[in-house]
Amino acid sequence: MSEREPRVVVGVDGSPGSRAALRWAVRYAEQCGGEVTALMAWSAPVFVEAMPMPPIVSDDESRARAEWELRKAVDETTALLATSARVRREVVRGHAARALLDRARGADLLVVGSRGHGGFVGVLLGSVSMHCVSHAHCPVVVVRPDDG
Template identity: 65%
Template sequence: MTDAKPRIVVGVDGSPGSRAALRWALRYAELSDGDVTALIASGPPVFIDLAVPMPGDDAADRADRELHEAVEETTALLGSDVHVNRVVVQDHPARALVDEARGADLLVVGHRGRGGFVGAVLGSVSRHCVNHASCSVVVVRRPHEDGH
């Protein structure tokens, strides 16, 4: 056993599932005295971004704002004082999460299921992480709208 703090990587994309994953990761970090790295991946610009550019607003800026907002709101909601390292990358989310999780103790991702049969299977990002991460992976289901 080492004295190193557990390193927890969590994927954030602004969805309710990723917010639930961030809450889970922060609570786990508090219990384990771990360090959290929150990662958001902004993939290559899509065609519409190229066709209708917004002055001073690109995918990386939007991703950075989304990550900042998610971390600030979630830490405030939980009253958490866990320090969160924020990482913004321009890559496919699944690849970016697996890369960032190298050497980590745990990777936490949200489940974005749409309910019914579709909701019973993992999404493409979470499935890729479960199959390819070099550490343990936790897939957090977001609470249903009725709180269950």
């Protein structure tokens, strides 16, 4: 039997689905004595020539915003659940699915929301969760917003 505590990686983007996934992951980690890594990925905005150009946001501002959003989600969730589970926060630059798959290498479980920011209304699985389910090297739990 391994003495290592189970490692759970959860994707967080601030959406209702990711908030539910974070709650699920924290509850699971508390029950099994594991540690949660809450991961938020960010990328620079993409501009399309036909669209009006939005205000330019620096990489530092984008990263700071992602760190703030993640800290808020984790702090609110851990306070709500009054949990003793350890939750580490990690913000990385890059595509969400790739970042989650990379961070979940060697993890015991990857938890994602069924839909985050983006996607099409009515789609049951978002592109990130579908990609994770298809390519992860560990079990993946997909949590719907009303499941958390």
